[in-house]
Amino acid sequence: MSMDLKIKISKKKTNIIYFIIAFFMVSGFLINDLRFPRFIIYIADILNIWLFINAFHYYEKKKGYVCDREVIKPLTIIALFLMLSIxxxxxxxxxxxxxxxxFRNYFRFFMFFFSCAVYITKNDFDKIVKMLYYLILPNIVVASYQYFVLKADGDHTGGLFGFVSGSSASLNIYLIIMCIYFALKYLRNECKLSQFAYIVSAAFYLAVIGELKVFFIEFIIIIALAFLLSKKASFKSVILVAGASFILIYANTSLNSIHEYTFRSDKSGGILSITNLMEYLSRDSGYVGDGDLNRFTAVQILHKMFFSNDLIGSLFGFGLGSADYSSSISFLQSQFYLNYNSLHYQWFSSSFLFIELGYIGVVLYLLFFILILCKGIKCFTRDNDNRFYGAFIIIMIPMCFVNFIYNISLRTESSGYLIFCILSVMYVLQKENNVFTNEKVGL
Incomplete structure (x- = not known):
C-alpha cells in the first residue's frame, strides 16, 4: 500500500555533503600545489562517518521512508562485500x-552513497552539477599553468585535482559527468548550444593537455548513448553527432600540435589513431612498457602469478588491505605492496581489488553498479518525470566500468566521493514526487 509522507531533510547534513564534494574537487590542488598538510583530507573522513551514523539513525527512525526503499538492494551487496572482507x-x-x-579506502564511499541517498534530493543533484560547472574555468587556468609553465606531463596535469601523478584520472571522471549531463540537457532543449559547446570544448582541451586518451573513446560512447536515449532523432541530434565528430578529429590534430610545441611529441604522437591506441592499451610490455601490468590483462596475469594452483585464493584474494598502501604513512604500507608495487597493480581498480578480495570481490563490487544500472533503466522506462536521471545513470555506469579497468579513480577520494554521490540520485527521486509522507522531523 502506497503512503504519502512529508519529510523534512536536514539542511545542515545536506550542506556537509556539498562541502565534502567541493573540498575533494580542490583538495589535490590545496595539498600538492599550495602545500597544505595532507592530514586535512582526514577531516572529511570524520565528517563522513558522522554523516553516515546520523543517516543510518534517521533511516531507521523513519522506517526507511527517507529514500527509495530499493536502496536496500545495493546496501545488501555492500553487506555481502563486508562479509567477504571479514x-x-x-x-x-x-x-x-x-x-x-x-576498509577505510572502500567503505568510505559506500557510507557516503547511503548518506547522500538519505539527505539529498534531485534538486541537490542539479546544484552539485551546477557547482561543477562553475569550476570549469578555474580547472582550465590551473591545468594550463601546470602544463605550460610547470611542464607537467599529462598524468600530472590534473587542474584543481592537483599537480601529482594520477590526478588526471579524477579529471577524467569530472569531464565525463559534465559531458553526460549537458549532452542530455541539450537534447532535451534545456541547454543552449553555446553552453554545450563550451562544455565540450573545455573538456577536449583539458583531455588533450592531460593526455586523457581514454576520454575520447568515452566521449564517443557518451554521445552515442545520449543520442539513442533521446526520444527521437532531431536536428539537434544531428548537430550533436556532427559537432562531436568534428571536435574529435580536431582534438587528434591538436594533441600532436600541443606536444610538439612543448617538446613532448614523443609522448603521445598519433596515439588517437585506432591502431596506435589499441596497441597502447593491450601491449604485452605493460602500462609503462617495462614489464609491469597492462590494464586489460592485469587480472589474468596476477592470477597466473599468485593463484594458478590456489582456487580458494583466487576466489577470496589475500585479504582486504593486504595489498594496500599509504603514500604518507609508512606503517600502512603492506608487505605485498613493498614487494610488488613495481607491477603497478595499484594503478587499476580491477587488479587492486582482485589481489585483495579475489574473483568474488570483483563480482560483488561490480554487482553494486549493475543494480544501480538496472534501477536507472527502470526509471528511464517507467518514470516520465525522471527520465533524464535514468538516462544519466544508464550512461554513467558504463563509464564506471571503463574506469574500473582503466585507472584507480573509483578508489581515490578526489573522484570517488563525487561518483558515489552522483550514483545515489536513483534513490532520491521519490522525495521530489512527495511519495513519502509523515510528520515533520527536525534534525
Whole structure:
C-alpha cells in the first residue's frame, strides 16, 4: 500500500555533503600545489562517518521512508562485500591494521552513497552539477599553468585535482559527468548550444593537455548513448553527432600540435589513431612498457602469478588491505605492496581489488553498479518525470566500468566521493514526487 509522507531533510547534513564534494574537487590542488598538510583530507573522513551514523539513525527512525526503499538492494551487496572482507581477513590471517586501512579506502564511499541517498534530493543533484560547472574555468587556468609553465606531463596535469601523478584520472571522471549531463540537457532543449559547446570544448582541451586518451573513446560512447536515449532523432541530434565528430578529429590534430610545441611529441604522437591506441592499451610490455601490468590483462596475469594452483585464493584474494598502501604513512604500507608495487597493480581498480578480495570481490563490487544500472533503466522506462536521471545513470555506469579497468579513480577520494554521490540520485527521486509522507522531523 502506497503512503504519502512529508519529510523534512536536514539542511545542515545536506550542506556537509556539498562541502565534502567541493573540498575533494580542490583538495589535490590545496595539498600538492599550495602545500597544505595532507592530514586535512582526514577531516572529511570524520565528517563522513558522522554523516553516515546520523543517516543510518534517521533511516531507521523513519522506517526507511527517507529514500527509495530499493536502496536496500545495493546496501545488501555492500553487506555481502563486508562479509567477504571479514572472511578473507580470517582465512588469510591478515594484518588488522592494513585491513582497517583497506576498509577505510572502500567503505568510505559506500557510507557516503547511503548518506547522500538519505539527505539529498534531485534538486541537490542539479546544484552539485551546477557547482561543477562553475569550476570549469578555474580547472582550465590551473591545468594550463601546470602544463605550460610547470611542464607537467599529462598524468600530472590534473587542474584543481592537483599537480601529482594520477590526478588526471579524477579529471577524467569530472569531464565525463559534465559531458553526460549537458549532452542530455541539450537534447532535451534545456541547454543552449553555446553552453554545450563550451562544455565540450573545455573538456577536449583539458583531455588533450592531460593526455586523457581514454576520454575520447568515452566521449564517443557518451554521445552515442545520449543520442539513442533521446526520444527521437532531431536536428539537434544531428548537430550533436556532427559537432562531436568534428571536435574529435580536431582534438587528434591538436594533441600532436600541443606536444610538439612543448617538446613532448614523443609522448603521445598519433596515439588517437585506432591502431596506435589499441596497441597502447593491450601491449604485452605493460602500462609503462617495462614489464609491469597492462590494464586489460592485469587480472589474468596476477592470477597466473599468485593463484594458478590456489582456487580458494583466487576466489577470496589475500585479504582486504593486504595489498594496500599509504603514500604518507609508512606503517600502512603492506608487505605485498613493498614487494610488488613495481607491477603497478595499484594503478587499476580491477587488479587492486582482485589481489585483495579475489574473483568474488570483483563480482560483488561490480554487482553494486549493475543494480544501480538496472534501477536507472527502470526509471528511464517507467518514470516520465525522471527520465533524464535514468538516462544519466544508464550512461554513467558504463563509464564506471571503463574506469574500473582503466585507472584507480573509483578508489581515490578526489573522484570517488563525487561518483558515489552522483550514483545515489536513483534513490532520491521519490522525495521530489512527495511519495513519502509523515510528520515533520527536525534534525
Amino acid at each position: 572472511i578473507s581477513l580470517i582465512y588469510n590471517t591478515s594484518s588488522i591494521v592494513t585491513y582497517l586501512w583497506g
